[in-house]
Amino acid sequence: MKNTQRATSGHKYSDIGTIIVLILAALIIVISTIVYSAQTGRITDQASTALGEFYLKEIADHTVTDVTGRLKHASANADNLTDIINASLLDTADSQVLTRIFNGSDGTAVLEKEGRYADGSSIFDVWRHNCVFPTEYPCDRVIEDWQNHREGYVVYTANDEGRSCLYYKPVPDTDWMVSVRIRENVVGRIISDSNSSIFRNSLIQLVIVIISLGLICFFTVSLGRRHQAEHLKREKEDALLHQAAKATDERLKLQEKLLQEEIALNRQASVVQILSQEYSSVYYVDLLENTAIPIRLSDASTTIYGIELNKQYYFEHVYSNYVKNFAVPEQVAEMLRFSDPDYLHEVLKKDRMLSYQYRLRRGDTELYAQLRIAKVEEEPAFRHVVMGFAIVDDEVRAEQEKQRILKEALEQAEKANRAKTTFLNNMSHDMRTPMNAIIGFSSLAADHTDDPDRVRDYLGKISTAGGHLLNLINDVLDMSRIESGKITIQESQVHLNTLIRDLSTIIMTDMESKGLTFTVDSHAVEHDFVICDKLRLNQLLLNLLSNAMKFTKAGGAVSLTISENETVKGETSQFTFVVRDTGIGMSEEFMAVIFEPFTREQTSTVSGIQGTGLGMAITKSIVDMMGGEITVDSRVGEGTAFTVTLPLQVVSQAACEDDFTSNNRHDESGNDDTAPKTVAYTGLRLLLVEDNELNQEIAYEILQNKGFLVDIADDGAEAVAIIEDAAPHTYALILMDIQMPFMDGYEASRRIRALEHPEKASTPIIAMTANAFEEDRRKAFEAGMNGHVAKPIHLDKLDEALAAILK
Numbered sequence: 001m002k003n004t005q006r007a008t009s010g011h012k013y014s015d016i017g018t019i020i021v022l023i024l025a026a027l028i029i030v031i032s033t034i035v036y037s038a039q040t041g042r043i044t045d046q047a048s049t050a051l052g053e054f055y056l057k058e059i060a061d062h063t064v065t066d067v068t069g070r071l072k073h074a075s076a077n078a079d080n081l082t083d084i085i086n087a088s089l090l091d092t093a094d095s096q097v098l099t100r101i102f103n104g105s106d107g108t109a110v111l112e113k114e115g116r117y118a119d120g121s122s123i124f125d126v127w128r129h130n131c132v133f134p135t136e137y138p139c140d141r142v143i144e145d146w147q148n149h150r151e152g153y154v155v156y157t158a159n160d161e162g163r164s165c166l167y168y169k170p171v172p173d174t175d176w177m178v179s180v181r182i183r184e185n186v187v188g189r190i191i192s193d194s195n196s197s198i199f200r201n202s203l204i205q206l207v208i209v210i211i212s213l214g215l216i217c218f219f220t221v222s223l224g225r226r227h228q229a230e231h232l233k234r235e236k237e238d239a240l241l242h243q244a245a246k247a248t249d250e251r252l253k254l255q256e257k258l259l260q261e262e263i264a265l266n267r268q269a270s271v272v273q274i275l276s277q278e279y280s281s282v283y284y285v286d287l288l289e290n291t292a293i294p295i296r297l298s299d300a301s302t303t304i305y306g307i308e309l310n311k312q313y314y315f316e317h318v319y320s321n322y323v324k325n326f327a328v329p330e331q332v333a334e335m336l337r338f339s340d341p342d343y344l345h346e347v348l349k350k351d352r353m354l355s356y357q358y359r360l361r362r363g364d365t366e367l368y369a370q371l372r373i374a375k376v377e378e379e380p381a382f383r384h385v386v387m388g389f390a391i392v393d394d395e396v397r398a399e400q401e402k403q404r405i406l407k408e409a410l411e412q413a414e415k416a417n418r419a420k421t422t423f424l425n426n427m428s429h430d431m432r433t434p435m436n437a438i439i440g441f442s443s444l445a446a447d448h449t450d451d452p453d454r455v456r457d458y459l460g461k462i463s464t465a466g467g468h469l470l471n472l473i474n475d476v477l478d479m480s481r482i483e484s485g486k487i488t489i490q491e492s493q494v495h496l497n498t499l500i501r502d503l504s505t506i507i508m509t510d511m512e513s514k515g516l517t518f519t520v521d522s523h524a525v526e527h528d529f530v531i532c533d534k535l536r537l538n539q540l541l542l543n544l545l546s547n548a549m550k551f552t553k554a555g556g557a558v559s560l561t562i563s564e565n566e567t568v569k570g571e572t573s574q575f576t577f578v579v580r581d582t583g584i585g586m587s588e589e590f591m592a593v594i595f596e597p598f599t600r601e602q603t604s605t606v607s608g609i610q611g612t613g614l615g616m617a618i619t620k621s622i623v624d625m626m627g628g629e630i631t632v633d634s635r636v637g638e639g640t641a642f643t644v645t646l647p648l649q650v651v652s653q654a655a656c657e658d659d660f661t662s663n664n665r666h667d668e669s670g671n672d673d674t675a676p677k678t679v680a681y682t683g684l685r686l687l688l689v690e691d692n693e694l695n696q697e698i699a700y701e702i703l704q705n706k707g708f709l710v711d712i713a714d715d716g717a718e719a720v721a722i723i724e725d726a727a728p729h730t731y732a733l734i735l736m737d738i739q740m741p742f743m744d745g746y747e748a749s750r751r752i753r754a755l756e757h758p759e760k761a762s763t764p765i766i767a768m769t770a771n772a773f774e775e776d777r778r779k780a781f782e783a784g785m786n787g788h789v790a791k792p793i794h795l796d797k798l799d800e801a802l803a804a805i806l807k
Contacts, residue, residue: 011185028212113146113175121433123179132157142166143163146177234743275562279372279388283315287341288383290315298389315339328359328366338387345382348375360391368396440460468791491773493651494534496525500562503538507545515554517711524563527573527650533626535774537646540622543615544579551640552583573650582639591632595620681806682707684732689719690741690768699768702793706802715740716748723752728759733805736785738769738776745769746783753784764805768793 088391115124124143133139133156145152149170157163161183168179280298292315307313316339323335335358337343344587347354353374372388425696442625445458504520511518541560548558565574586594594616622629628646685707690696696712701711711731713719720743723731734752738745745767755761764785767780778787787801 003225015604017445020354020763028208029720034102107177108180108429110171111179113149113170113177115143115146127156129157132159134511142168149175149177206442279370279390281389283387285385285387286383287315287344287385289449292387293316311510326360326362328361331358335371341382344373344375344385348373348382348385357392357396367391367393369393371543396398438466466792490535491531492534494530494532494537496530496562497522497528499534499538501562503541503545506542507549511549511558514549514552516549516552517557519557519559521559522562525575529619530573530575531649531651536622536626540619540644541577543619544577544644548579548581548583548640548642552581556582556639559580571649571651572647575646576650577644577646578641579644580639580641585638585640586632586634591634594632595630629798681802683709684806685709685711685730686712687711687719687731687734688721689713689716689734689736689740689745691715691737695737699793702795702798703735716743716745716751717804719748720751723760723763724755726760729755729764733802734763734765735768735789738771738780745777745785749780749783749785766801766805768798 007372107121108562111123112344115122126138127133127142133141133142133154137154139156142152142154148166151168151169154166155163155165163183165182166179168177170177205281280296281294281775282296283292283294292313293311294309294313297307297309305319320336323332327335333357338356352373354372356373358369360367360372370390370392373389374386374388375382376384376386433660441458441462445455445462447457448454481564500520500522504518506678508518545558545560552558558579561578561580563574563576563577563578596617620630623644623646626646628644630642630644632640632642634640682709686703688696688699688710689697689715700710700712711722713722716736717738719734722733736745736749740748743751749765752763752765764787765785766789767785768791769776769780770791780788786805789798789801
């Protein structure tokens, strides 16, 4: 039955092919005939049109009128020349004519009055360069007619075409011009071309017909023979195809099954490969059979658990033994659930993998580990999974350490913010206290101007409160500069005994006024001369002594002990400074944070002792910058001991003895030429450079009381101009502020030192400024100044500076 159907189908297909070939041959003949007729008609039309173009002006004018009418008809549906050319006019009778005239063929063209075709080219350029017009009707006149939209007629000679007759006429209500050009030689050429084209097209037509008939015969014979051969071949093959059909169906089914199995195996291999790259032990688990095959094992799995590669194990037994023996007790129940196929099916519904982190016991040590379970098949039974085990202790602990560090940093930041908030609250109180005293006693002094003793007492208290307020400000500024890294160590040769003696002189008066016993012990110092930053060493010792004095009640004792250990490296020795007191002491909790900024064990309101909570932080920073260490030992109610250890470079006694002896000889004899002398200032003229009016008034009164004649400059530029215009020796001294508008004190000093007159350029200059830090002093001397006095002005400091310059 199937063979008969195929044969019938084959006959049907062969007959259809033959019919199609015959139809195609017939179509070829018809199309070629139509083409031939159309071309012949077109050639005839061209020849007739060419002959008609030789009529006189009346015939040309008739043509122009006809074209104008057609153009107006077409322009009703278009806005410009290009749109008319491209307009959809194919269904109208004017289609061929409009297409021809708009493209400029057959001597008829539509152009803009500026002479441009639709493609943008210009007929004016052609006339000017390729045509000769008669003298009475030159080219410029024709162009002028076009531009003014006037009608005209002219005969001209073209370089390449001979004589032509041109007639042009404007299109009403438009900017276009219609032109008709008739050539003398066009008729002969068109007739000759027409005859040639007719002969050529006839010959081509004949060849096409012969070829078409030949093709029809060839394809008809070929199709008949092929049809007969295929019919015989199919009859022979049908029997074989019928026998092989069943085998083919069975083979396809087997191939489909093998393909599905291969896809599943590839998926499993992919999952296993991924897990094997990250996990030290990997098992292929058959949940239906409850078996597990290890496909990768760590050394511990082999040596401790006794498991071998590629051997089949009872999954639930192996897994439960591992969990019960090595997982921490609180995680055993959760981990045992992963051996339940129903539970795994539930948790792996959405994701193909799940991860579980657990803690593994190995002896007395707990390690962090990770279990990952991956589904490897998409089948209803949900049979196979891959389990991977890995030790992730290093990664987990590293992450925990990072989190711990971040948490501590957050706590430190919060603690610092709380400390700063507390500091600001305390400072608000501590700074308002002396300010209250200053403002209050100033008011009282103003109300008792008739009582000199009481006013004098008020002024003394105002001075004390101002000094305390200045100390608070200095501490805050010092801490800010230390934190910003602006303070540097400036080392020089220092005589320790002299430094301690001067320090004792400074502190002794306050110790005695408070009723404290103060002792210094430096017998254990072998080298008197060291290399260090004298200012910073003096500052840290003064901070420790002031702190001890502050927290020690009357009748107590404060001591400073200095000792030198053996030289530890080269010419460097360890020097130990111990400041001990019998004061109120401090708690262990506060000792742990005493060197942190903005910390005080009690506020000044509770303790009655003023302070910023920055003194010990500043001291610790100075010790760190000098490469030393500081420790504290204290008991509440018994006292405190601060121990500072500094590595200082020592200088041999022999190298320094001569200089030290010569430098101190006058001190022993009492004839020191450098000692301050009483100087008479009456009649000396002084230039005060200060931009603040209140500071001007204060300094003016102080200096005038000392006998000076004072002139004032409001800024550095004015000071330079005054010195430059003044006669030599007019001013004995210049007191120079630093921060001023227009020109600061440093620049003003440099310009004064650069004056041409040597006596003016050498006028002594003392910086009198609120820039009170050591680097400010250094910058002042680098700018050419001779001294430095810090604001607020202390009269004794000012007297020392004036005496040193005007001795």
